[in-house]
Structures are given as C-alpha cells and as structure tokens.
Amino acid sequence: MASQQMVNSAQMGVQQAAGLQQPQSQQQQQQQQLSQQQDFDPVHRFKMLIPLLKDSLQNVMAIASLNFGHNAAIDNGLKTTEKGNDAAVQRFDKSLEEFYALCDQLELCLRLAHECLSQSIDSTKHSPNLVPTATKPDTVQTESLFYSQYLSMIKSQISCAKDIHNALFECSKKIAGKVQGACN
Known part of the structure; x- marks a missing residue:
C-alpha cells in the first residue's frame, strides 16, 4: 500500500513537472520566434549593434593607446623589443578589423531599412487603398x-x-x- 502511494505520488510529480515544462517550452518557442523576427528587422538589428560598435570603438582606442605608449617607451629606450614585452601588447589590426566589420553590418542594416521603406512607399503609392475583408463587413x-x-x-x-x-x-x-x- 505504501509503495503504491509512492508510485502514485511519483507519477503526479512527473505529470506536474511535465505540465510546468510545456508552458516553459511554449514560452521558449515564442521567445525564439520573436528573436528570429527581430533578427530580420534591420532597425532592431541596428539598435542591437550600436552598443557593440561603441564597445569596439572603445577597445580600438584603448589598444591604440597601449600600443602607442609601448612604442614610445621603445623609442625612448625605456623598453626593449623582447618577445615577453611584445606579448603584452594587443594586436591593433584585429581590433580595427572587428570595428570595421561592425561598421559594415550597420551599413547593411541601414541600406536594408532604406530599401524596405522605399518598397513600402512604392506599395502605398501604387495600391493606396485596401479592399475590405469579407470577415469584417460591419467595419x-x-x-x-x-x-x-x-x-x-x-x-x-x-x-x-x-x-x-x-x-x-x-x-x-x-x-x-x-x-x-x-x-x-
């Protein structure tokens, strides 16, 4: 009898857990669909890339400053050009390449948004009025x-x-x- 109760309570626990997982999985699917829709929206993508571009620009400036200081110290004879000292200096070209890649992505987003806007304007220009749907004859x-x-x-x-x-x-x-x- 006690083992039967334990089995029943275990089955109820599994059902409750499954019941909780279904809404969570539905919420996850909805969030994924929303994020996919937002990924296709060039304006939303542009807004997401702006903070990344700001961080990348800060990174480029910081690395350029460090490299400039390092090179100035070498020129002044304060440091030598050993492998250990050069390893601490980050690659400026890599950070600049990342910055330019983000700039290119932003440019593509802006061009796509402009194209979408011009298509929308052309659409309303050549077919400005809609035919009322049969599902809502009263409106x-x-x-x-x-x-x-x-x-x-x-x-x-x-x-x-x-x-x-x-x-x-x-x-x-x-x-x-x-x-x-x-x-x-």
Missing part, C-alpha cells in the same frame, strides 16, 4: 476600394506589365536581328 473603411475598383486597378497594372514585356521583347528581337546581320 467599412472610408479609404478602402470597392472590389470592382480594385479589379480595374489590377487590370491596369497587368496591362502596363504586358506593355513593358512586349516592348522588351520587340527590343530584344531588334538587337538579335542586328547582331545576326553584323555576323553575316
């Missing part, structure tokens, strides 16, 4: 298009794309004809 937006207006806008965009395609196709035929004529 009609004043700026939204009717479906027939949306269809006519899409048809005009398709027509424009076909015109561009035909113009490029004709141009490629002319270029191909001139190239063949020149080869003969």
Whole structure:
C-alpha cells in the first residue's frame, strides 16, 4: 500500500513537472520566434549593434593607446623589443578589423531599412487603398476600394506589365536581328 502511494505520488510529480515544462517550452518557442523576427528587422538589428560598435570603438582606442605608449617607451629606450614585452601588447589590426566589420553590418542594416521603406512607399503609392475583408463587413473603411475598383486597378497594372514585356521583347528581337546581320 505504501509503495503504491509512492508510485502514485511519483507519477503526479512527473505529470506536474511535465505540465510546468510545456508552458516553459511554449514560452521558449515564442521567445525564439520573436528573436528570429527581430533578427530580420534591420532597425532592431541596428539598435542591437550600436552598443557593440561603441564597445569596439572603445577597445580600438584603448589598444591604440597601449600600443602607442609601448612604442614610445621603445623609442625612448625605456623598453626593449623582447618577445615577453611584445606579448603584452594587443594586436591593433584585429581590433580595427572587428570595428570595421561592425561598421559594415550597420551599413547593411541601414541600406536594408532604406530599401524596405522605399518598397513600402512604392506599395502605398501604387495600391493606396485596401479592399475590405469579407470577415469584417460591419467595419467599412472610408479609404478602402470597392472590389470592382480594385479589379480595374489590377487590370491596369497587368496591362502596363504586358506593355513593358512586349516592348522588351520587340527590343530584344531588334538587337538579335542586328547582331545576326553584323555576323553575316
């Protein structure tokens, strides 16, 4: 009887632990998804890199200062250029390379953010109004298009794309004809 109670209490403990682990694992998955979304957001990535860039710049300046002091001491004859003394001096080129790598990452983040912004502006420019969804018919937006207006806008965009395609196709035929004529 006592062993049965111990088994039951052990099973309840395992179930409780499993019950606690499920919400924790769900929270971990949500945090991972949030961090992955934030990694793709160039503005968030830029904000994360700024403190790293500041630390890297401080590191570059500190190493440059130490190296400058070390070289000045050697020039003044206070130190010799032995292997033991040079080992204490850190590599300036490595820290500068790290700084430039962070600068390059920041530049890429800014370019990506600019590209995203320009695409968003182009998107709102060429399709400024949304079609109201069928799931919320009671909330009609004043700026939204009717479906027939949306269809006519899409048809005009398709027509424009076909015109561009035909113009490029004709141009490629002319270029191909001139190239063949020149080869003969």
